[in-house]
Amino acid sequence: MLKQLKAALGWITTVGGLALLWYGLVRANDELSRNLELSRNAALIYLPAALRIVYPLVFGSAGVCGVIVGSYFGFPVEAADSMGGNVALAILSGVVPLIGIGMFTLLYKTRADLADLRPVHLAALALLCAAANAVILNLYLAVSRDVVKPLRHILTIFIGDVLGAAIFLYLTSFVLIFFISRRRA
Numbered sequence: 001m002l003k004q005l006k007a008a009l010g011w012i013t014t015v016g017g018l019a020l021l022w023y024g025l026v027r028a029n030d031e032l033s034r035n036l037e038l039s040r041n042a043a044l045i046y047l048p049a050a051l052r053i054v055y056p057l058v059f060g061s062a063g064v065c066g067v068i069v070g071s072y073f074g075f076p077v078e079a080a081d082s083m084g085g086n087v088a089l090a091i092l093s094g095v096v097p098l099i100g101i102g103m104f105t106l107l108y109k110t111r112a113d114l115a116d117l118r119p120v121h122l123a124a125l126a127l128l129c130a131a132a133n134a135v136i137l138n139l140y141l142a143v144s145r146d147v148v149k150p151l152r153h154i155l156t157i158f159i160g161d162v163l164g165a166a167i168f169l170y171l172t173s174f175v176l177i178f179f180i181s182r183r184r185a
Contacts, residue, residue, distance in 0.1 A: 011062050018059060018066025019073065022051055026074035029164070049161035050168035052097040052133070053125050057114055068094035085144060089137075096136045100129030122169055130161035 029047045055063030072090035104125050110116050134157040138150055 014059060014062040015065045015069060018051075018055055018063060019070035022048055022055075022067055022070025023074050025051060025168075026070065043160045044156060044163065045167065046157075046160040046164035047168045048164065049126070049130065049133070050165040050172075052093065052161075053101070053129050053165060056098060056101060064094045064098070066094075067097075088140065088144070092137060092140060093133075096133050097129045099132040099136070100125065103128045103132070123166075126162050126165040126169070130158045130165065133161055134158035 025048045029043070029045070032047075033043045033045045052067055055067055057063070059066065068090045071093040072086060075086045075089070104121075108121060108124065110121060134154045137157060138154045141153070142150055
């Protein structure tokens with residue numbers, strides 16, 4: 001019983017930490033790309049898109065839940081009147097990347113520990129997850145709300161997710177290489 005409680009608390013703590021990191025990156029992205037937004041749901045650069053890929057691959061279900069919780073709390077306070085819509089958008093934000101990841105696993109064979117991921121794998125993951133997110137999010141928005149210029153909206157989400165993931169992953173790899181090289185010296 002104690003072992004199960006400890007595991008559950010560890011899972012909850014992981015979800016909370018991932019959600020907090022997601023929330024912080026969403027807020028930072030909002031500040032950095034304020035002039036690059038088409039709407040509240042579409043920006044030309046969306047840095048958290050990389051976490052939608054990394055979290056499920058590294059943390060499994062805790063990663064998906066971290067994205068969902070972080071997304072929900074990342075919505076603007078003035079959008080609180082549409083709580084049901086916010087819950088649906090948060091769930092989509094966490095679950096839809098699994099479609100791209102699933103397509104990736106059909107196309108590429110990589111190790112379960114992800115140690116053999118190459119730049120082409122990261123590019124494929126970013127493109128597949130961005131495409132899944134752009135299409136499904138736009139379908140949801142088209143059904144639930146009025147979407148102005150749906151093709152432009154899909155392209156903006158796709159470009160924003162790909163650019164955001166590429167920038168975030170590049171910066172992360174640069175930081176890791178910097179710290180690893182300093183550690184060896």
